[in-house]
Amino acid sequence: MSASTLLHFPAGFQWGAATSAYQIEGAHDEDGRSPSIWDTFARQPGRVLEGHTGDVACDSYHRIEEDVALLKQMGAKVYRFSVAWPRVVPSGRGAVNAKGLDYYSRLVDALLAADIQPMVTLYHWDLPQCLQDEGGWEVRETAHAFVAYAEAVFKALGDRVRQWITLNEPWCSANLSNQIGEHAPGQRNHQATLAVAHHLLLAHGLTVRRFRELKLPGEIGMAPNVDWREPYSQSQADIDACRRGLEWFNNWYLDPIYFGHYPEEMLERYAELGARPPVQDGDMAIIASPTDFLGINYYTGSYTLAPDVPPQLKRSGDAKAELAALLGASTVDVPGFELTDIGWAIYPEGFYRVLLWLRDRYGNPPVYITENGACYNNGPDGDGRVRDNKRIAYCQRHLIAMHRAIRSGCNVRGYTLWSLLDNFEWAWGYTMRFGLVHVDFATLERRPKDSFHWFASVIRRNAVEPGEAGRLAF
Ligand code: IFM
Numbered sequence: 001m002s003a004s005t006l007l008h009f010p011a012g013f014q015w016g017a018a019t020s021a022y023q024i025e026g027a028h029d030e031d032g033r034s035p036s037i038w039d040t041f042a043r044q045p046g047r048v049l050e051g052h053t054g055d056v057a058c059d060s061y062h063r064i065e066e067d068v069a070l071l072k073q074m075g076a077k078v079y080r081f082s083v084a085w086p087r088v089v090p091s092g093r094g095a096v097n098a099k100g101l102d103y104y105s106r107l108v109d110a111l112l113a114a115d116i117q118p119m120v121t122l123y124h125w126d127l128p129q130c131l132q133d134e135g136g137w138e139v140r141e142t143a144h145a146f147v148a149y150a151e152a153v154f155k156a157l158g159d160r161v162r163q164w165i166t167l168n169e170p171w172c173s174a175n176l177s178n179q180i181g182e183h184a185p186g187q188r189n190h191q192a193t194l195a196v197a198h199h200l201l202l203a204h205g206l207t208v209r210r211f212r213e214l215k216l217p218g219e220i221g222m223a224p225n226v227d228w229r230e231p232y233s234q235s236q237a238d239i240d241a242c243r244r245g246l247e248w249f250n251n252w253y254l255d256p257i258y259f260g261h262y263p264e265e266m267l268e269r270y271a272e273l274g275a276r277p278p279v280q281d282g283d284m285a286i287i288a289s290p291t292d293f294l295g296i297n298y299y300t301g302s303y304t305l306a307p308d309v310p311p312q313l314k315r316s317g318d319a320k321a322e323l324a325a326l327l328g329a330s331t332v333d334v335p336g337f338e339l340t341d342i343g344w345a346i347y348p349e350g351f352y353r354v355l356l357w358l359r360d361r362y363g364n365p366p367v368y369i370t371e372n373g374a375c376y377n378n379g380p381d382g383d384g385r386v387r388d389n390k391r392i393a394y395c396q397r398h399l400i401a402m403h404r405a406i407r408s409g410c411n412v413r414g415y416t417l418w419s420l421l422d423n424f425e426w427a428w429g430y431t432m433r434f435g436l437v438h439v440d441f442a443t444l445e446r447r448p449k450d451s452f453h454w455f456a457s458v459i460r461r462n463a464v465e466p467g468e469a470g471r472l473a474f
Helices: 037-042 064-074 098-113 141-157 170-178 190-213 236-259 264-272 283-287 319-327 348-362 389-407 426-431 450-461
Strands: 014-018 078-082 117-123 163-168 219-223 228-231 293-297 301-305 330-333 367-371 412-418 437-439 446-448
Touching: 014 064, 014 117, 014 367, 014 450, 064 098, 064 446, 064 450, 078 163, 078 412, 098 117, 098 141, 117 141, 117 190, 117 367, 141 190, 163 170, 163 190, 163 293, 163 367, 170 190, 170 236, 190 219, 190 236, 190 283, 190 319, 219 367, 228 236, 228 348, 236 264, 236 283, 236 301, 236 319, 236 348, 264 319, 293 348, 301 348, 348 389, 389 412, 389 450
Parallel strands: 014 078, 014 412, 078 117, 117 163, 163 219, 219 293, 228 301, 293 367, 367 412
Antiparallel strands: 301 330, 437 446
């Protein structure tokens, strides 16, 4: 392919890969780490496929050099990882564990020595279990405990880290965990969901303020997951249902940050179910404290189809039925696109559209794509090579969508692919693989897949090929 036909990204575009603590570190009881809600949840029968836990994961706690060498080989400019609260403040609040902080300090030093910028997420779902025992994110005090923990991390790493993310995917920590019940702590309760969501957002806002007070160099933002929904048809019912779905998934976390209020219609619908966010005076101003960028995690999209007879929105005590009525819709996987191995529709057009939607609705903030990637479970062939062409095709299509968005004026500054390594995929355990690097979970051996080499070529050229997916040179 000639250089002129490549789709180039802006100079200095920040390419890299992402992971999170519980999914890769292992060493679950070493150097003073206390259990998190995921240690507990994974031990409850039936919660995680095949009873897998993050006890060992990819053993990254003991493999800083190996993992950083992989990032270096890939040419990454940035590595997005998360800090485990139960490693740094094992009792949730109070004493700071120097050994826990030391691990992250050594990781940051190793990255900088390899000329890779650290991008640090402060919360990627691993709440200390001792705080859950006191009510977890349902209680307001947890937001204050989070700020104290964040401050300890700022003070230890803030001389070297220039990019901070408060929360990863609050929709998952609140809705997937407390309304749908698939993630820790695993309940179905609308009021708990709204309390958790509100205290997470409050923790975010308070942490942004503390970051500013400490006058640390660098930038701070949040990384919500957004998906894209479109009305199945131009019928008013489908349009209305789609709007509700977007309010529930995207706007609930973004409107408070950019506008200082929750989306009205969804707020009213929740109230019909007797659920309200526990907002106190001044909270929304704290939540709307200005950030420096928006992190965006995007994987999939769908069409929204309203049922012929919408379920009545009323309290029935059946949280699942109430959620269906709240949304008044079913989702339809985008026809014409395949599913990845985890069953998510491949919808790159949705990535383009959601980036334009963010541009127009929220004033075109600086955006980092903090996650995007695909689950494919094929392992090494007989010759040891992992030919994950489907992952390459998925990523190529999404990079093209991102390129179109940038050319349309979206202020996208970087992209960290999920994930560097195959890892603990939450309720799916180790059965679902998102890595650019294959991990043999019996031996912990790392093996770069074809997608790793392809992505390295994207980074090297700062460009993606527009050619036929799955037949790319690298
Ligand atoms: O593995 C997760 C990650 O922890 C958060 N975003 C989505 C990924 C794939 O499910």
